[in-house]
Amino acid sequence: MIKEKSLLEIKNLHVSVDDDIKILNGINLTIKLGEIHVIMGPNGSGKSTLANVLSGRPGYNIDKGEIIFKGEDITSQDPEIRARNGMFLAFQYPMELPGVRTWQFLKSSVDAIRLHNELPELKIKEFDKLLEEKKEIVEMNSELLKRSVNEGFSGGEKKRNEILQLSLLNPTFAMLDETDSGLDIDALQIVAKGVKNYHNNNNSVMLVTHYQRILNHLSPDYIHVLMDGKIVKSGDKSLSLELESKGYEWIRESILKQS
Amino acid sequence: MTTSVPEQYIKDYKNLNSQINQSEPNWLNDLRKKAFQNLSKNGFPTKRKGNEKWKYTNISKLAKTSFSFEKENILQKSNYKNLIISDDSWINLTFINGALQTDISKIKNFEKGITVTKFSDAFGNPKINQLIKDNLSKFSQIDEDGFTSLNTAFINDGILINVDENAKILNPINLSFISHSTVTPNVSYPRILIIANKNSSLNIIENYIGDSSIQSFTNSVSEIMLEDSSKISHYRLLNEGQNTFHIESSRVNLKSNSTFESTSFSKSSKISRYDLKVNIEGENSYCNLNGLYLTSGTQHIDNYINIDHIKPKGTSRLNYKGILTEKSRAVFGGTVWVREGAMKTDSIQSDKNLLLSDEAEVDSKPALFIYADDVQCAHGATAGNIDAETIFYMRSRGIDLETASKLLINGFANEIIDCVNIPGLKKELEKLFLESLPKYKLEF
Ligand SMILES: Nc1ncnc2c1ncn2[C@@H]1O[C@H](COP(=O)(O)OP(=O)(O)O)[C@@H](O)[C@H]1O
Numbered sequence A: 001m002i003k004e005k006s007l008l009e010i011k012n013l014h015v016s017v018d019d020d021i022k023i024l025n026g027i028n029l030t031i032k033l034g035e036i037h038v039i040m041g042p043n044g045s046g047k048s049t050l051a052n053v054l055s056g057r058p059g060y061n062i063d064k065g066e067i068i069f070k071g072e073d074i075t076s077q078d079p080e081i082r083a084r085n086g087m088f089l090a091f092q093y094p095m096e097l098p099g100v101r102t103w104q105f106l107k108s109s110v111d112a113i114r115l116h117n118e119l120p121e122l123k124i125k126e127f128d129k130l131l132e133e134k135k136e137i138v139e140m141n142s143e144l145l146k147r148s149v150n151e152g153f154s155g156g157e158k159k160r161n162e163i164l165q166l167s168l169l170n171p172t173f174a175m176l177d178e179t180d181s182g183l184d185i186d187a188l189q190i191v192a193k194g195v196k197n198y199h200n201n202n203n204s205v206m207l208v209t210h211y212q213r214i215l216n217h218l219s220p221d222y223i224h225v226l227m228d229g230k231i232v233k234s235g236d237k238s239l240s241l242e243l244e245s246k247g248y249e250w251i252r253e254s255i256l257k258q259s
Numbered sequence B: 001m002t003t004s005v006p007e008q009y010i011k012d013y014k015n016l017n018s019q020i021n022q023s024e025p026n027w028l029n030d031l032r033k034k035a036f037q038n039l040s041k042n043g044f045p046t047k048r049k050g051n052e053k054w055k056y057t058n059i060s061k062l063a064k065t066s067f068s069f070e071k072e073n074i075l076q077k078s079n080y081k082n083l084i085i086s087d088d089s090w091i092n093l094t095f096i097n098g099a100l101q102t103d104i105s106k107i108k109n110f111e112k113g114i115t116v117t118k119f120s121d122a123f124g125n126p127k128i129n130q131l132i133k134d135n136l137s138k139f140s141q142i143d144e145d146g147f148t149s150l151n152t153a154f155i156n157d158g159i160l161i162n163v164d165e166n167a168k169i170l171n172p173i174n175l176s177f178i179s180h181s182t183v184t185p186n187v188s189y190p191r192i193l194i195i196a197n198k199n200s201s202l203n204i205i206e207n208y209i210g211d212s213s214i215q216s217f218t219n220s221v222s223e224i225m226l227e228d229s230s231k232i233s234h235y236r237l238l239n240e241g242q243n244t245f246h247i248e249s250s251r252v253n254l255k256s257n258s259t260f261e262s263t264s265f266s267k268s269s270k271i272s273r274y275d276l277k278v279n280i281e282g283e284n285s286y287c288n289l290n291g292l293y294l295t296s297g298t299q300h301i302d303n304y305i306n307i308d309h310i311k312p313k314g315t316s317r318l319n320y321k322g323i324l325t326e327k328s329r330a331v332f333g334g335t336v337w338v339r340e341g342a343m344k345t346d347s348i349q350s351d352k353n354l355l356l357s358d359e360a361e362v363d364s365k366p367a368l369f370i371y372a373d374d375v376q377c378a379h380g381a382t383a384g385n386i387d388a389e390t391i392f393y394m395r396s397r398g399i400d401l402e403t404a405s406k407l408l409i410n411g412f413a414n415e416i417i418d419c420v421n422i423p424g425l426k427k428e429l430e431k432l433f434l435e436s437l438p439k440y441k442l443e444f
């Protein structure tokens, strides 16, 4: 189905906001099925913007370039269509949905994706069974499912809720935007377990992080460094260790030297 | 300013007098007379400039219209069966044009500890006569505004609901007020007096129903008194026709350690106003006032909700929410007063509005006046559209715009519907409010 198993291709992507504030300045990236790509880089370098634009978030101007997902140009596709086609973003700051019960929200999204795939909506019992199984993975308290989505959830609970959605929707391509930030060791392990449980040869992950610690649980294929809206360096997992000890400035300096 | 009121009221008032002068006690005759004089003198509150209470609600059309009052009528009562929300376990009392219909109501043999008495039946009983005399118009003062004067001038068909000391009435009392008569446009004057004696509890539903084709005016007044350690859960549903005027005033007085919970739902009338005032007159009392209003067309709805903390350690919660569509307009007004001496008051007041159309409008002006120390108070109002960020979050999970909007609008309304602890009522409210919500799509 997917040519040469290349799941996502980002070609020369330029993104701005409010007409002239440029945030992404020519991103090129190819992600194949089964791979884990890690995006690192200083705050404000455009990591979240990249993930948001890929997921179809309104409010960004795509000035140049294209996004090919499963062989199809999705550059101007609606976010819900991308999601139904297997794209997922675990938000850096998950939104609160006042009054919308978590259970209802989860079921609505599972059903929306099933309908798109010409599967019938799940019966309540079937969904509950699926949910029961998935919520064990992230050790989610059942009480939270009765509450409004993310309302009054702790930071860790919000992140676990994102991973619960990942497990339930089982997308082909998962972007995780700093899901590991602000977690204690136990919560981090739960999140890592959730991602590990999800990942296999038939899906791919793009992980935005600042920390080595989550990478110890996973085995990333590539590390990319994003600076000023550009991928300035790519390498294997040893690069993340180097970044952890040396920071980002040496990369900037070495780029300056080259030019 | 003196505003003349339509002749019809004078005619009906005289007519009523000739019918009931013989049977009613002098004190009531005097009260009605005084009220009518007040109305004649002050008219209706049509003047809005400098009149904070009525600043945003224009009632000039209502004030000018000649509504007639029909004391007795010969309507097919069965026609209204399907309009009434009821449940076999409830104590259902049905009123047509403000008058309790004993033939289609359950008025005797219900739970021990509660009595429901028509004023007109009560005057022969000295004890009940005295009770009504002592309490009627105590908190709803006849000179408060023209509408309260008008209602009081026509008191005849009111009822007293009295809950005995220590009585816990579990099954809800369901009052259905049907506005209809053989003459149009017509007016009705529902009047209720509720007394919850010490350590008693009561669940009560006030339901205003009307015919959509008919132009009518409901002018309702209720007084609710909670003695020490009593509790009332009050539900109100305004679901009259779209062609109606509804002006309602409710006065609630709380003695020590008492609890008043009120949940108000409104979705009808051309112009409606709910003027609720809660006095916290005893220490350590609690009131929780919730409201949901859904407006459409060119409807105008005004909630004027006041809470007066007079004694210490009172807690009040006020949470009103509006969903406005088309060219409708909502007003939220009212003040939380924390009087000198009402130390350790804890109060939160909030009005939130969801504007689903560019042409809908809201004036939300909650106010707070604090004259005591050591209090905790917060108030706020919001008006806005559905948040684009939250919509995006849902879309990123495969949910389309329309479904996402619906989940959010339902969620907004559900917070108030969830306050209803009577399952049968809750189900009806879900039907009335959630199922009738407009299909809505946020535009980017
Ligand atoms: N919608 C927006 N409007 C204006 N500026 C934005 C917007 N989104 C992001 N930015 C700016 O773009 C830059 C990159 O932001 P972001 O992608 O969040 O970085 P990162 O995730 O790498 O910390 C920042 O300077 C940020 O302030």
Ligand SMILES: [Mg+2]
Pocket: A047, A048, A049, A092, A177, A178
């Ligand atoms: Mg970010």
